[in-house]
Each structure stands twice: as structure tokens, then as C-alpha cells.
Amino acid sequence: MSLFISFIFAVQACVDDDVCDKQVTPNLTIAFVDSIFKPLTLDSLYVDKLSSDGKLLQVGIFSKVDSIRVPLNSFSNETKFYFYTNKNADSLQKDILAVTYNTSQSFVSKACGFKVSYNDVKYQLLQTYKIKNLSPITNKIENESKDLYITY
Template sequence: MKLYKTLTILFCCLSIMCISTGCERDDICAEDTPTTPLLIIKFIDDETGADIKQPNELQVSAIGFLNIIDYETNQDSIMIPLRTRGLLTNFQFTIDSDTTDDEVVPNIDEVSFQYTPVEEYVSSACGFKVNYNGLTASFENEEDGGNWIKRITIEEDNITDETAAHVLIFH
């Protein structure tokens, strides 16, 4: 009987040890773990060069994808995803996209963002995240002045977090 009691206690202790050491902290990816950052774009008034200017009825869509990001409320900055498998992402930025005034025509500008994606290991639970190095931007500037985007400035060419604007679009 003593042997049975000793074996039961030993079995319980071993079971508790196995359960408590079987799960590691890295098995669950915490919500605050940094993931692949989004590109933050801030819109600036081209005339003043410093004042925030919200684009009217802005829509953004990545060329080659069906999803359109529709900003129903005017915002001074937006966050958009870049492709993780490739060296560039092309977007269409449309203002006056949903106007009820027949005389106002939507104005579409295409912007290309070029970069080098770099994978970074986060943990066994979270896997990898992608940072973007060497960000550049280009757009076709029409000679007749039809662009609503006047110029683009890169504020941060290495995108590793979402703490500040990476790109300024002047309009």
C-alpha cells in the first residue's frame, strides 16, 4: 500500500512537471509583437509645404488587385500594405472618387513604390515579418498639370515600424 501511495504521488508530480514545461511562452504570438509594417503616407498642402491637407474622397487600390481601400472620411494620413514578394507595388490614388456633382470628374494618379523586402525572424510562434529597405517612389507627372499629386518626398526609406510617416504626398 505504501508503494502504491508513493507511486501515485510520484506520478502526480511528474504529470504536473510535464504539463507546466510542455507549453513554452513562444507558442503564442502576443498581440503587441511587431509584424510586417504598413506604409504610412501623410498628405501635405503643396502651396504651403507644411500644412496638412486632406485629399477629397480618396480611394487607393493596388494595381493588379481587386480590393479598393475607400476612405469615406477625409484623413490626413493613411496606412497601406506593400507587397512582401516583389520589389515594387503600384497604386492608383483617386480623389473625388464618389462625388455626386456631375461636373467633378475623379482624378487618378498612379504611384510606384520600389523597395527591397527583407525577412526578419520574430519567433517560432509569430514566424517572420518583412521590413522594406531603400524605399523610393515615382509617378508620372503630366505636363498639362492634370495630376493632383504634385510631388512625393520619402521621409524614411527603411520601413521597420509604424510610428511615423514614411512618405509625404504634396497636393
């Protein structure tokens, strides 16, 4: 009987706040467009990012996409992305995008912890190969709505 009562108390002690069922820190959402801002589907896209210790990390391999979501480094004020459409691209065949920002944190819940928001976001192409233009939509990333248009 005491085991049953202990079980009831244990179940009652768990609240909805003990499980985080959502991603709280937003990713950068990039939409690809052509020169007249019509959505553009890329057959293949490889995306890497530079880690804080200077190593290139693969973010993803995408196929048949018109937009992607990529994570920013919340422990730094800058993230550099490398975009290329050919798996065997050499360093000169990659577009390099630097995203700079200031971060702020806000408490979400006990289970989810803190959410990082990105403020004063700026974009700069450090090297261009296929990307023709950047068109920022917002300078603040708080949710996963479109943040940047890239023209190919």
C-alpha cells in the same frame, strides 16, 4: 487525477511565444500635406493597388484622414497604388504611385514568424491628377513611422 496532471502539463507547455500579438511587417505610412508642409485632411480618399496578377484590389476607403497606412507587396519588389478622391473617377482622374524596394527578412519569434523590412525604397509618380509632389522621409521601412509626404 491523471487528467488534471495532463492539463497542468498542457498549460505549462504554452509559452508567451505561442501567440503573436503584434503586426511584424510594417505598412507604408503616408502623410498628406499642403504646399507649406502643413497637415492636410482629405475628406475622402480611395486607394487601390495592383496585384501581382494585374488586377486592381481595393486597399481602403478613407474619410477625414491626414495620413494612412497601406500594405506593400512583400513577394515583389514593386507595389503600384492608385489614389483618387471621387468614387466614380475614371482612369485619368487617378494618381498612380509606384513604390520600388528590396526586401529582407528577419526572424521575430516562433508565433510571429518572420518580419519583412523594405530597403532602398524609391517612389515615382507614374500619373498625376491631384498629387503635386512626393517628399520621401526615409528609404527604409522597418516600422510604422511616417515614410512619405504627399502634397495635394
